[in-house]
Amino acid sequence: MRSRLSTYFGGLRGGRAGEAAWVGVSKGVSMCLSLFIAMALSRLMTPDDYGTYLQLLYVYGTLLVVFSLGLPGCYSYFLARVKSAGEGRGVVTKLTRLCVGMGGVFALSLFLLSDQLASLLGNAALGPGLRVFSVVPLAMMPAVGVEGIMVTCRRSRQLACYVCLSRLATLLCVVVTAWASGGDTGCVTVAFVAASVVSGAVGLWLSYSPFRGVTAVAGGLSYGEVMRFAMPVFYAGIYSFIISSSSQFFVSRYFGAGDFAVFSNGFREMPLAVIVTSAVGSVLLPELSRLALTDRDECIGVWCRSVYKSASVVWPVAVFCIVYAPEIMVTLFGEGYRCGSVLFRLASLICLVWIVPFFPLMTALGLSRNFAKVHLMTAILLVALDCLAVSFFPSLTMIAAIAVTTRLGGILLLFRSVSRHTEAALWRRLPLRDLARLLVASGTSCVAGKGLIAITGITDAPTALVAALAVAVMMYMVVGRWLGLEFRPLRGGEVPDNKIV
Incomplete structure (x- = not known):
């Protein structure tokens, strides 16, 4: 497994393999610990209290996109070009000053508008929690910008240590507090803030x-x-x-805290997909930013070659999640969340x-405005369809299906935008046959693992999941070898044939 991941990260770009690996580790640990927090709180808190806690995080995440002003992405972009x-x-100091100022505005807005935000989401219990939570943006x-700084300066190992320790501290504070307080939302919120x-x-x-030890120099x-970028x-970011x-939002507003908890646990992308895309994106942004200045064609080539490497890691797990969604939901969150398996399947389709x-490719090529326009069109369509759904087809499954459909449509528009502005058919450079x-x-x-469960009659979800995973891994190795799959880095201009035959 270690050699497989090393080969994957090594194929991204010479000299950046270690950076991608450590970013992947930090993302992976962060996602896993976040999942453990969700698993623990789902059992320690009532659905309504847990839903209120999730709404706090939802409000914070929403406003973070607004008040961050796209500044986190500036660190990688501008640091990659300094001499x-x-x-x-000097770049870090200038950007950090902007972030401190926006953090103050963010905290003040969250504190003063807490009751209005609680009313908007239809949950009066949110108000006091949001006022306590207003300390978080200040901190x-x-x-x-720490991720962009450490990746660009090739110190991803320190980044991984920081992320792992900070998420572990959050897990211990939140879970221990929830256990000691009997699942009280206020106490859990204070622990998260600390x-x-x-x-x-x-x-x-x-x-x-x-x-x-370095003196800042005005470059x-x-x-x-900074603002133009x-x-x-x-x-x-807002549209995204x-x-x-x-x-x-629509589930929280029109379905209640209990259904919001089911939707939040079910309609989530699998952690591995988020880990891989985040790690690759973090490494590609400074790399493509440099390449775009000298060789735009190679810039596109590096991105396209990353597609197969990412798919070879993500797709087997995504298909497994689609097939075994009920067993996964019961194992992670309990029998009460089995109904979220349909939502989990829909979310896994996106992967x-x-x-x-x-984002890294279009930013490096100077297509940031096109990237924003595509997301604007997708966002408008999604909100319109969600409004229709809650009015005429009030169903969690319908809401999730609309989200998946519009997201996939947005991806196709991004493909078309890059192809049109670079005069290169992007899909023709993808290894479609592989x-x-x-x-x-x-x-x-x-499917082979599913057949084993049907034949043996296993009903216990964790046991069925372990048995299916063992069979699926063995069958994947056999079938993959028979089909000629070979996990190897694609270098230079080497791209597999794109014809599906």
């Missing part, structure tokens, strides 16, 4: 660690230049968040398409 450590420290906003304050302080210190980067990213959170982010073989191998192996 000295002094200029790098976390100054450290939002962990965030410590995490933010350490993150800010870590942001300056690559430049310790000519102005606030106007950040605003299209900011708009795209509308796309990802519109469904949650079959969204395997490499478009992708088809990969999908066949994944599907066949999972």
Whole structure:
């Protein structure tokens, strides 16, 4: 398994393999610990209290997109173009000042508008919690650029340690508090805030660690230049968040806290997909930013070659999640959340398409405005369809299906936008034949595991899941070898034949 991941990350781009690996580790641990928190709180809190806690995180995440102004992406983009450590420290200082100011505005808005936000979501219990939660942006906003800084400065190992320890501290604070307080939402919120304050302080210190002992040098980067880059990213971030959170809003507003808990646990992308896309995106942004200045064709080639490498890791797990969604939901969250399996299947469909982010490629090619426009169109369509759904077809499944359909449509529009503006048919450069073989191998192996469960009559969800996983892994190795799948890095201009024959 270790050699497989090393080969995967090694094929991304020479010299960046270790960075991608450590970013992947940090994302993976963060996602797993977040999942453990959800599993624990689902059992320690009532559905209504747990739903209220999730609504707190939802409101914070929504406003974070607005008040961050696209600044987190600026760190990687501008640091990749500086010529000295002094200029790098100057860039970090300038961006951090902006983040501190926006964090103050964010915290004040969250505190003053807490009751109005609670009324908007139809849950009066949110008001006091949001006022306590207003401390979080003050603590976390100054450290939002730590990932971009550490990846660009090739210190992803330290980033991984920071992320793992901060998420572990959050898990311990939140879960222990929930157990000790009997699942009280207020106590759990205070515990989360305390962990965030410590995490933010350490993150800010870590942001300056690559430049310790270096004097800041004015490199000519102005606030106007930062805003010219950040605003299209900011708009795209808002539209993207509308796309990802519109469904949650309508469920929270019209279905209640209990159904919101079911929807939040069920309609979530599998952690591995988020880990891979986030890790690849973090590494590709500074790399493509450099390449776009000298070789746009190679810039596109690097992105396309990353598609197969990501799919070879994500697709087998995505297909497994689709086939065994009921067993996964019961094992993770309990029998009461079995109904969320349909939602989990729909969310896993996105992972079959969204395997490499478009943001690094389109940003490097100067297509940030096009990226934002596509997300705007997708967001408008999604909100309109959600309004119709809650009025005429009030169903969690319908809400999830609309979200998946519009998301897939947006991905197709992004493909078309890049192809049109670069005069290169993007899909022709993808290894379609190898992708088809990969999908066949994944599907066949999972069906074999399903057959074993049917024959043996296993009914216990965890046992069935373990047995199916063992069979699926063995069958995948056999079928993959028979189909000629070979996990190897694609270098230079080497791209597999794109004909599905």
